[in-house]
Amino acid sequence: MSQNTARPVPKNSVDREAFRDMCRKFAQKEIGPRWQQADKESKFPMEFYHAACKAGLIGLHAPESLGGAGLGVTEEAISIEEQAKVNPNLAVMALIQGVAGSLLWEHGNDGHHQIAKANNAGECLLALAVTEPEAGSDVQSIKTTAKREGDQWVLDGTKSFITLAGDCDTLLVLARTDPAKGRHGMHFFAVDRRTPGVQTSQIKTYANRPLPTYRVMFNNAKVPESRRLGAGFGAIMAGFNRERVMVCARWLGHMQTTLAWALDYAKVRQQFGKPIGANQSIAFQLAQGHVDVEASRLYTYHAASRWDSGAPIQDIILDVSSAKLFVTQAVYRVTQSALHIGGGWGITEELPVMRMALDALVAPVTVGAYEIQLRVIAKQLQLPVD
Ligand SMILES: Cc1cc2nc3c(=O)[nH]c(=O)nc-3n(C[C@H](O)[C@H](O)[C@H](O)COP(=O)(O)OP(=O)(O)OC[C@H]3O[C@@H](n4cnc5c(N)ncnc54)[C@H](O)[C@@H]3O)c2cc1C
Incomplete structure (x- = not known):
């Protein structure tokens, strides 16, 4: 599907509240009791994936025929x-499953669809x-090769930086299949992580830390032709636009929790006989934080609704990248203020805020x-940047 082609709209809807x-x-x-231990050990709690599948929260966007819910990015x-x-x-676990899963069902064969189905089923x-x-x-300069x-x-x-690579069953790997063709000579492969020649560290x-990231080495790793997807660079560029909307949602959630903590603390912590939040310099940072949260909410769900409208990728890039830029800057401001x-x-470890800022x-x-x-964004504004 080209960047200029209209995309299907979600089939189903729910009462969103x-x-x-x-x-x-x-x-x-499912997250409340688990995340601190996972953070301490830098270890992904696999039972969380199973719980998310059981709750129907993996494959929300996937077709019902593959065990998905046929809902939208919203x-x-x-x-x-x-x-x-x-x-x-x-929260990123579901995000990755959504992006990787959609590569399988949008660009794969029957075998790939079965992997997507197993993904949605918790297997x-x-x-x-x-x-x-x-x-x-x-991304265009990747060196990993796949030779027939x-x-x-x-x-x-x-x-490098492959989240969950040491925990997963299947890796969606972008490799060069025809180096002479540049970005047009790339394909994804659905690679069983336990394939001989695949190593992770x-x-x-x-x-x-609860969602560890890995180096993955491929050394003469043999993958059947049936595991090659009919898509490569173009598909992941489209997928990144969807992932950017999810990333906005991620930081919108985090920002709200951080701001709520900072508001409480500023009202309770007393210095010079009054709450520190009574000082304009503190109060104004929190007021700015409120605006950052509300503007991020509007940006995130505007970008999501643009995606769900089925408009061609080319028509939504400006909204998605603007949202991603704003929300990721806003979460930085909010967490640094907190x-x-x-x-x-x-x-100190006595308060949660250093963890919030680090994340x-x-x-x-x-x-x-x-x-x-x-x-x-500059390119979308027709500026002659390279
Ligand atoms: C925790 C974590 C999880 C991740 N998970 C995954 C994953 O699951 N799968 C996966 O494939 N990848 C994953 N990534 C990789 C992530 O997508 C890359 O880190 C990201 O694309 C940036 O690449 P880089 O870190 O090599 O930085 P670089 O590309 O080296 O960039 C370094 C700096 O230079 C700037 N820069 C680069 N090019 C330009 C330019 N043209 N003009 C101006 N400035 C520029 C960048 O903005 C950045 O500030 C993950 C990364 C992290 C940190």
Whole structure:
């Protein structure tokens, strides 16, 4: 499907307030008791994936024939926002399943559809392997190759920052199948993680720890032709637009929890015989935080509704990138203000705010950093940037 082609609109709908309420209860029950241990151990709690599938929150956007709900990106955003209010990292699990799963059902064969079905049923966790050590923002420069040998492909190369790669069952790997064709000579492969020649090693991070990220090495890894998807670079560029909407929902959720904490603290913490929130310099930061949350909400759900309208990708890029840029800058402002308001106690383990600020540090980076969004926006404004 080209960037200029109209896309299908969601088949089903729900009562969104009731759905949000269900998501909120799910997040409190399934994320609340788990995230701290996962954060401490840098270990993904696999039972959380199973619980999300059981609650019907994986495959929200997938067709019903594959065990999905046939809903829109708006419902996915609601689910992720509510999960991120409890923990912004575990919420990303569903986000990745949505983006990787849609590659399978939009561009795959019957075998790929069965993987998507298993994913929605809680039997096959997915990871999305695009980034490489030398190819982050510049996806076109990936080096991983897939060479045809009879009815199979041989994969060689290294991927980096692949969330859940050490936990997943299947990796969706972008590789060069015809290097002479540049970005047109790339395909995705649905690779069983346990394939000989596939190795993973965790990349230790200060933040984002409940959802660990990995290096993945492919060394003469043989994958059947039937596992090759009929899509590559173009599909992931479209997928990134969808992922950016989800990322907005993630940081919108996190921002609300952080602001609520900072508001409470500013009202309760007394210095010079009055709450610190009685000082204009503190109160104004919180007032700005309120505006950031409300503007982020409008931006996020506007971008989601544009996606669900079925308009061609080309027509929604400006809205999506603008939303992603604004929301990821807003969460940075809100979490930095909250940390400042926490004072010295803010950086102790006695308050939650340092964790909140640390987790938000990744906001400007993933799925296209600030500068990449600005570049996209500038291009959409017909500016002659390269
Ligand atoms: C926690 C985490 C999870 C991730 N999960 C996944 C995953 O599951 N799958 C996956 O494939 N990838 C994943 N990524 C990778 C992520 O998408 C990349 O980190 C991101 O694309 C940026 O690439 P980079 O880190 O190599 O930074 P670089 O591309 O090296 O960028 C470094 C800096 O240079 C700036 N820059 C780059 N190009 C330009 C330019 N043209 N003009 C101006 N400034 C520029 C960037 O904005 C950034 O500030 C993850 C990353 C993190 C941190």
